[in-house]
Amino acid sequence: MFALVDCNNFYASCERVFQPRLEGKPIVVLSNNDGCVIARSNEAKALGFKMGDPYFQVKHDLQINNVQVFSSNYALYGDMSRRVMWYLAQQVPEVEIYSIDEAFLDLHGMEKYVANDLDAFARTLRTNIKKRTGIPTCVGIAPTKTLAKLANRLAKKRPELGGVLHLRSEARRLWALKQVAVEDVWGIGRQYAAKLMAAGIYTAADLANCSDAWARKHLGGVVGVRLVQELQGRVCQGLLPSEDGSLSRKSISCSRTFGQPLSAFNDVLAAVAAFTSRAAEKLRRQGDATHLMTVFLSKNRYGLEPPPYSCSTVITLHVATSDTTELLRIARMALKRLWQADTRYTKAGVVFDGLEPAGHAQLSLFESAPDTGKRDRLMVELDALNRRFGKNTVRLATTLTGRGKGRAPWEGKAQWCSPAYTTRLQDLLTVY
DNA sequence: TCTGGGGTCCTAGGACCC
DNA sequence: TCTGGGGTCCTAGGACCC
Numbered sequence: 001m002f003a004l005v006d007c008n009n010f011y012a013s014c015e016r017v018f019q020p021r022l023e024g025k026p027i028v029v030l031s032n033n034d035g036c037v038i039a040r041s042n043e044a045k046a047l048g049f050k051m052g053d054p055y056f057q058v059k060h061d062l063q064i065n066n067v068q069v070f071s072s073n074y075a076l077y078g079d080m081s082r083r084v085m086w087y088l089a090q091q092v093p094e095v096e097i098y099s100i101d102e103a104f105l106d107l108h109g110m111e112k113y114v115a116n117d118l119d120a121f122a123r124t125l126r127t128n129i130k131k132r133t134g135i136p137t138c139v140g141i142a143p144t145k146t147l148a149k150l151a152n153r154l155a156k157k158r159p160e161l162g163g164v165l166h167l168r169s170e171a172r173r174l175w176a177l178k179q180v181a182v183e184d185v186w187g188i189g190r191q192y193a194a195k196l197m198a199a200g201i202y203t204a205a206d207l208a209n210c211s212d213a214w215a216r217k218h219l220g221g222v223v224g225v226r227l228v229q230e231l232q233g234r235v236c237q238g239l240l241p242s243e244d245g246s247l248s249r250k251s252i253s254c255s256r257t258f259g260q261p262l263s264a265f266n267d268v269l270a271a272v273a274a275f276t277s278r279a280a281e282k283l284r285r286q287g288d289a290t291h292l293m294t295v296f297l298s299k300n301r302y303g304l305e306p307p308p309y310s311c312s313t314v315i316t317l318h319v320a321t322s323d324t325t326e327l328l329r330i331a332r333m334a335l336k337r338l339w340q341a342d343t344r345y346t347k348a349g350v351v352f353d354g355l356e357p358a359g360h361a362q363l364s365l366f367e368s369a370p371d372t373g374k375r376d377r378l379m380v381e382l383d384a385l386n387r388r389f390g391k392n393t394v395r396l397a398t399t400l401t402g403r404g405k406g407r408a409p410w411e412g413k414a415q416w417c418s419p420a421y422t423t424r425l426q427d428l429l430t431v432y
Numbered sequence: 433t434c435t436g437g438g439g440t441c442c443t444a445g446g447a448c449c450c
Numbered sequence: 451t452c453t454g455g456g457g458t459c460c461t462a463g464g465a466c467c468c
Contacts (some may be wrong), residue, residue, distance in 0.1 A: 031436035054433040099468045189466050
């Protein structure tokens with residue numbers, strides 16, 4: 001058995017924990033740059049606000065409905081997430097942190113520790129998470145991860161289930177499959193949903209009745225086969241390593257939409273340099289080096305201009321590196337290659353691929369190992385200082401613009417960001 | 433004026449190897 | 451002159467997830 005524990009409306013719930021007066025009130029949280037709606041409380045959902053709604057389009061409706069608006073506060077959400085996950089890790093032998101607000105638990109063999117009553121166990125988890133962190137959750141329990149997802153979804157949609165649904169029998173599984181529309185199945189996106197409906201497949205139950213051959217042909221090959229089998233109760237996926245040191249990403253990126261369109265090379269360079277530094281930090285944190293760096297620039301996609309809206313260039317490094325100074329040199333080179341004068345750029349980003357463990361760089365026959373000792377030590381110190389004294393305490397000059405201190409021109413708006421209540425001493429709540 | 437960011441996996445096709 | 455089979459590695463593109 002697997003369980004999926006999912007926090008309800010996580011970002012909105014995090015904000016509510018520190019502003020209880022918002023209980024029962026509509027809340028939305030906006031993306032970077034206060035661009036779109038990315039999270040909603042149930043009340044905001046009921047008012048018809050959608051995921052991805054551009055803020056400027058719904059601003060008026062939000063106001064007249066008295067919806068509380070927040071900019072995203074990842075310092076807060078990340079820390080609250082860690083608290084929830086830490087608690088779960090104490091309760092079961094194996095946890096997969098699937099996303100910032102969801103975790104799969106492996107319950108195989110747990111029955112004997114919880115008196116054969118997984119439902120009661122799940123209810124205890126919910127109660128304790130709420131008590132310790134203030135975050136409401138729902139739990140789905142089923143023989144496969146895909147069914148656990150589905151059970152979780154129903155637990156969330158049907159208040160009468162009390163936040164927990166356990167697909168303990170075949171009859172229960174068949175009942176649950178009939179309740180869920182095919183587009184709400186984990187792994188069915190917009191394209192597949194349209195294809196399935198055209199083929200007369202409307203519910204998860206219909207999908208579970210498809211043959212392996214049909215799934216292979218129409219749902220992306222083996223991925224589709226696994227999906228259908230998991231709905232039938234046949235286990236195709238186990239728990240994966242998660243964000244706890246055992247997880248090693250295969251690519252690392254950092255990108256942002258600018259606060260305003262930029263046309264000056266040095267302004268965009270400052271942005272690309274800042275993203276490069278950030279991505280290099282992530283790279284070093286997982287102990288890797290990259291030998292493939294992509295830099296991309298984007299233009300406004302919503303205007304009258306025809307595509308292409310973005311251009312990119314890939315640079316292959318002969319010796320993999322995680323040294324920020326070296327990566328900055330390459331980023332500048334890539335940017336020069338892409339640059340077109342008189343263009344209003346709206347976004348930029350960098351991606352590192354071809355990752356390998358640092359220090360094990362393959363040298364070709366005639367290359368000698370470059371002297372990287374000093375640089376490595378510099379990076380270790382840099383990361384240590386920033387960890388200890390906060391992000392960007394020490395950084396490289398390229399990430400600054402010629403304009404001196406203050407906000408960089410690429411930085412976006414975050415007009416309604418709540419305090420970092422749990423990670424910043426000055427932001428600690430005072431209760432009178 | 434204003435439209436997010438960071439990932440994963442799979443397939444198909446081409447280049448190249450023995 | 452004609453003809454074969456089995457691999458690997460890489461990239462681009464498409465789908466999906468939160």
